[in-house]
Amino acid sequence: MKDMKGLDTEPGVDARVMSPSTSLADPGPRLRDNGRRVLTYADLHTIGGPLDPRPPSREIVLRLTGNMQRFVWGFNGKKFSEQEKVYFKYGERLRVTLINDTMMNHPIHLHGMFSEVESEEGVFQVRKHTVNVQPSKQISFLVTADAPGQWAFHCHLLYHMEAGMFRTVVVA
Ligand SMILES: [Cu+2]
Numbered sequence: 001m002k003d004m005k006g007l008d009t010e011p012g013v014d015a016r017v018m019s020p021s022t023s024l025a026d027p028g029p030r031l032r033d034n035g036r037r038v039l040t041y042a043d044l045h046t047i048g049g050p051l052d053p054r055p056p057s058r059e060i061v062l063r064l065t066g067n068m069q070r071f072v073w074g075f076n077g078k079k080f081s082e083q084e085k086v087y088f089k090y091g092e093r094l095r096v097t098l099i100n101d102t103m104m105n106h107p108i109h110l111h112g113m114f115s116e117v118e119s120e121e122g123v124f125q126v127r128k129h130t131v132n133v134q135p136s137k138q139i140s141f142l143v144t145a146d147a148p149g150q151w152a153f154h155c156h157l158l159y160h161m162e163a164g165m166f167r168t169v170v171v172a
Contacts, residue, residue, distance in 0.1 A: 010077040012164070014067040016101050020138035022120045028105065028134040041117060041139075044126040050116050051127065052144040056095035060086065064133060064155075064165070066102040072164050073102075073155065079164025086153065088145035088171045097140040100133040106160060107132040110169065112151040115141040130156050145171045 027038035066073040075083065088094060096115070100106060109130040118140045119125045133139050148171050155165035 010065075011070065012067055012072050012074050012079060012082075013065045013077045013101065014069065015103065017099065017136040020099050020136055022138050024117075024119060024125065024139075026134065026137075041126060041132075042119075046116075046124070046127040050124040050142065051114060052093055052142075054093040054144075056093050056142055058089075058092060059095040059097060061097045061099065062086075062167075064098055064100045064102055064106045064108070066104070066160075066165075068103070073106075073160040074164040075167055080166040081164070083167055085150075085168045085170050088143070088169060090145055090148055090171055092145050093142060094145065095140055095142055097138060098131070098133045099138045100135055103135045104157075104160075105132055105134055106165065107156040108154070109156045110143065110151065110153045112147040112149065112169075112171070113143050113145065115143060117141045147171055 025040050025042035026032065027040055031038045062075045064075065065077045072079050098108060107130045115128050115131050117125045117128055117131055131139060131141055151169045151171065153167045153169045154161045
């Protein structure tokens with residue numbers, strides 16, 4: 001579809017971020033400069049380093065997208081029912097990069113495997129189950145695909161998940 005200016009439009013996308021921030025030290029909207037100290041991902045360090053020292057052999061980039069008026073949410077402009085599954089190769093170490101094009105936080109939960117968040121410099125920072133992505137931010141984590149099967153991968157705000165921000169990850 002094209003809009004009045006001839007630009008491509010997608011029904012599931014009402015905004016795009018052109019140069020996403022990668023700072024882990026930002027407390028996020030409404031928590032910045034409020035006179036209190038707010039803990040951020042930059043303050044979290046998992047002791048002992050990553051579970052798997054291998055560098056990633058592959059990267060998957062997913063944009064977190066939505067249309068507030070239609071109340072649809074998804075990955076790469078598509079809701080769950082319009083999406084293919086995401087395939088991880090069993091045993092591989094890969095980087096997942098999430099870019100949040102929306103004006104909302106999206107806490108993204110990959111079931112079955114750990115998400116090892118990288119610093120802005122690409123150094124291991126913290127091991128998590130759910131990785132929050134602030135509005136207009138980009139965040140990367142490494143995963144070792146060591147759990148064969150089908151896994152849920154979704155926003156943990158359940159009204160976003162229900163409105164489409166959900167994918168199936170297949171490890172095979
Ligand atoms: Cu969400």
